[in-house]
Amino acid sequence: MSNVKYLILRRVSQITLLVLYFGANAYGWKMLAGTMSSSSVLEKIPLSDPFAVLQMLAAGAVLTFDVILGAMIIALFYGIIGGRAFCSWVCPVNMVTDAANWLRRKLYMDKIERKVWMSRNIRYYMIILALVVSFVSGLAAFEIISPITILNRGVIFGFGAGAGLLVAIFLFDLFVLKNGWCGHICPLGGVHSIIGKYSLIRVKHNSDNCTLCMKCKEVCPEVQVLDMIGKRSEFVVKQECTNCGRCVDVCNDDALGFSIRNYLKQ
Amino acid sequence: MNDTIKKPQISERRKFFTNIAHNAGLGVMGGLLWAGYADKAKGSTLTLRPPGALKEEDFLSACIKCGLCAEACVNRPSNISKLTGKPRPGTLKMAKAKDDVTIGTPFFVAADIPCYMCEDIPCVPVCPTGALDLASLTNKNNELDFRLMDMGIAVVDPNSCIAFWGIQCDACYRACPLMDEAIKLEYDRNERTGKHAFLKPIIVMDICTGCGLCEKACVTEKPAIFIQPREIALGKPGDHYVKGWDSKDEQRAVSQEAKDVTTKTERSEKGAADYLNEGVDFE
Numbered sequence: 109m110s111n112v113k114y115l116i117l118r119r120v121s122q123i124t125l126l127v128l129y130f131g132a133n134a135y136g137w138k139m140l141a142g143t144m145s146s147s148s149v150l151e152k153i154p155l156s157d158p159f160a161v162l163q164m165l166a167a168g169a170v171l172t173f174d175v176i177l178g179a180m181i182i183a184l185f186y187g188i189i190g191g192r193a194f195c196s197w198v199c200p201v202n203m204v205t206d207a208a209n210w211l212r213r214k215l216y217m218d219k220i221e222r223k224v225w226m227s228r229n230i231r232y233y234m235i236i237l238a239l240v241v242s243f244v245s246g247l248a249a250f251e252i253i254s255p256i257t258i259l260n261r262g263v264i265f266g267f268g269a270g271a272g273l274l275v276a277i278f279l280f281d282l283f284v285l286k287n288g289w290c291g292h293i294c295p296l297g298g299v300h301s302i303i304g305k306y307s308l309i310r311v312k313h314n315s316d317n318c319t320l321c322m323k324c325k326e327v328c329p330e331v332q333v334l335d336m337i338g339k340r341s342e343f344v345v346k347q348e349c350t351n352c353g354r355c356v357d358v359c360n361d362d363a364l365g366f367s368i369r370n371y372l373k374q
Numbered sequence: 375m376n377d378t379i380k381k382p383q384i385s386e387r388r389k390f391f392t393n394i395a396h397n398a399g400l401g402v403m404g405g406l407l408w409a410g411y412a413d414k415a416k417g418s419t420l421t422l423r424p425p426g427a428l429k430e431e432d433f434l435s436a437c438i439k440c441g442l443c444a445e446a447c448v449n450r451p452s453n454i455s456k457l458t459g460k461p462r463p464g465t466l467k468m469a470k471a472k473d474d475v476t477i478g479t480p481f482f483v484a485a486d487i488p489c490y491m492c493e494d495i496p497c498v499p500v501c502p503t504g505a506l507d508l509a510s511l512t513n514k515n516n517e518l519d520f521r522l523m524d525m526g527i528a529v530v531d532p533n534s535c536i537a538f539w540g541i542q543c544d545a546c547y548r549a550c551p552l553m554d555e556a557i558k559l560e561y562d563r564n565e566r567t568g569k570h571a572f573l574k575p576i577i578v579m580d581i582c583t584g585c586g587l588c589e590k591a592c593v594t595e596k597p598a599i600f601i602q603p604r605e606i607a608l609g610k611p612g613d614h615y616v617k618g619w620d621s622k623d624e625q626r627a628v629s630q631e632a633k634d635v636t637t638k639t640e641r642s643e644k645g646a647a648d649y650l651n652e653g654v655d656f657e
Contacts, residue, residue: 133441136449136461145478146440146502154502160438164503167435174502175438233397237405245412246435252415252477253408257439261468261478264441268470270477 111360114353121197126263133264143260144198145251146178154178159235159299163248166239183303191304195290195297196329196352200259204274205290208281209329217282224285228332228348231298238295250295287329291348305347310369311356315341317363324355324364343369417475422584422601424466424480425489425523426498426506430603436505439478441468443497443506450496465489466497482525484586484601491520491551491585521552526584526601527608528557528577535598537573540564546575546599549591556582575599579608 125140132141141148147155156178165171186194196202212218234250241249251257255277258270277289290297313336320338325331333346334355356364384392416434424443427433447453448464455462465482469475480497482489495518498506513519528546532538550557555578562572575588586601617623 133445133448136445141445142440142442142502146438146442148442148500148502156438156502164435164438169432169436170504172502172504178502233401237401237408241405241408241412244409245416246431247412247416247476248435248438249408249412251439252412257478258471261439261441265444265468266470268472270471272471 111357114357118197118352119203122200122203125198126200126260129260129264143257143264145257145260146175153181155182157296158183158303159238159296160248160251162299163238163242163250166242167246167248168243186300186304187307189308191307191309191351192297192300192347192349193304193309193351194300195294196350199256199296200263201256201274201277201294202290204255204259204278205281205287205329208278209287212282212286213326218286226285226288226292228292228330230292231295231301234293234295235298254296255289256294256296290350291329297348297350301347308368309351309366311344311349311351311353311364312367313337313341313344314363314365315339317361319361319363321360323358323360327354327358329354343367345369415476417469417473417479419606420603421475421481422484422526422586422603424482424497424506425491425495425520425525425583426501426508426511427525428505428507430605433505434476434479436503437476437479438503438505439468440502441478441480442500442502443480444468446496446500450492450494452490452492463487482586484526484584484589485597488586488590489523489525489583490587491523491583493520494518495520495523521581521583523583523585524604526586526603527579527582528584528586528588528599529602529607530575530577531598531600532574534594534596535575536594537575540566540570540572542573543593544573544575545591545593546588547573549587551585551587552581552583557588 128137128140129143129147131137132139138151139149141151142155145157145160149155154174154177156175158179161171161175161179164175186192190197238250253273255270255273259274262268262271262274281288281290285292313334315336315338318338322337324337325334328334329352330346330348330350333344333349335346336342336344351366353366356366419430421430423430423433424447428436444464444466447466448461450464453461453464465487466480467473467482469477469479469481471477473481475481495511498508498511498518501508508518510524511518511520511522513522530538535543537543544559547553547557547559558576558578560572560574560576562574564570564572584601584604589597589600592599613626616627618627
């Protein structure tokens with residue numbers, strides 16, 4: 109069981125949030141209402157997606173105090189504590205792409221696939237593109253195609269034809285490109301990478317314990333962040349690490365674990 | 375041999391510029407596709423928005439698609455069915471891909487579930503972005519006032535409205551939450567029979583909020599009274615037509631006159647109002 113501990117915790121976190129959102133609409137619960145674009149906690153604390161707020165600004169909306177505060181709360185939480193944890197602990201699309209990735213391994217897709225290469229930096233260009241298109245069209249551009257809110261709203265208000273996009277992403281990740289959506293394209297992942305760059309909670313590698321089994325690299329959705337495995341004992345500091353903890357789960361040698369980055373010592 | 379099939383070498387400099395062209399090209403391609411879709415995604419101009427919504431263009435840029443309005447609508451106390459104790463379907467829906475409304479934005483279809491014009495207007499104060507503007511629904515006494523709602527306007531098709539045929543029906547008139555204010559009945563003599571009356575529903579433009587209860591109540595197969603956004607349903611006469619019999623409107627002409635006249639000739643020295651209205655008394 110110990111090799112799925114964080115996986116289970118993450119699923120519990122993701123599903124609990126969806127259940128709370130669902131209950132807010134279906135039963136009038138107040139704990140967490142709205143969607144991941146913007147929520148209200150106990151009808152008091154606003155939470156907003158910083159990227160959505162940026163796009164609104166680009167689209168020419170006049171921002172209210174509530175959304176600015178909400179976006180700041182989210183940015184501060186992930187910026188100081190969680191890192192890019194949104195992607196692996198909150199975002200429901202993570203469950204879709206993880207399923208694709210799991211099936212990929214089961215089908216040995218990597219063994220038969222024609223190599224498709226895409227830069228993992230596309231997500232950062234997507235951010236810029238989203239802001240430009242928002243500015244030109246007067247419409248928050250990523251929010252009209254975001255599979256994250258489509259899935260989120262689908263759970264709360266019922267699915268429409270937008271569910272096709274989720275199937276497309278599943279198939280893309282399964283047959284076209286490993287970790288294609290979350291690891292290459294999604295601009296929200298890019299935003300959270302940037303926000304979480306200096307966060308405190310990080311995976312720490314102890315290369316003395318490492319037996320070079322490379323199981324961590326097999327499961328890691330952002331494998332480039334694990335470049336120190338077996339070489340140097342240090343924190344995984346690259347911003348694309350989602351703090352998903354899969355590497356910690358699969359490591360049988362106690363060479364990986366969550367820790368708190370200590371800026372004072374450095 | 376090697377010399378003849380040698381790959382063309384490119385300099386670092388050339389590589390640099392080619393890379394920029396490559397990335398810029400991809401960016402422009404993606405951007406054009408995206409912007410094209412965004413333009414299409416703006417959806418139908420016939421969309422009815424929740425109370426207090428900003429002008430459609432501003433609304434689209436300000437709405438963050440959180441759904442708090444729709445949740446407040448469905449879970450309002452007045453929507454809990456007394457029979458089942460559960461909420462009935464709410465008025466506000468969040469647009470899905472097939473709805474011809476910008477995806478994720480709230481709207482309503484009056485013929486399905488109209489707006490019940492709640493006194494406390496639960497859908498508006500919860501909006502975090504001001505896309506639903508609380509100020510537009512607040513009256514002089516600083517209270518929420520559902521009479522200030524303006525989601526659209528009812529339009530009657532007199533050809534299919536059976537009241538215009540002479541059949542007695544005042545379903546819309548009675549369904550209206552602002553009865554005898556937003557819809558008035560105009561009495562008219564039925565010349566065909568010589569002894570009956572027409573009771574024709576007439577919409578009072580300034581009062582009607584576009585809630586859609588009339589559309590829901592209409593008895594004809596396809597409603598003969600229905601809600602349209604004001605920008606669609608209403609015309610605009612232009613500033614240069616003045617109701618000369620209305621002293622307030624006449625004032626508009628007087629104040630406009632100073633701005634309008636650009637040339638002064640012997641003939642235009644005196645404004646038209648000066649001689650046309652000579653000796654006329656306004657109330």
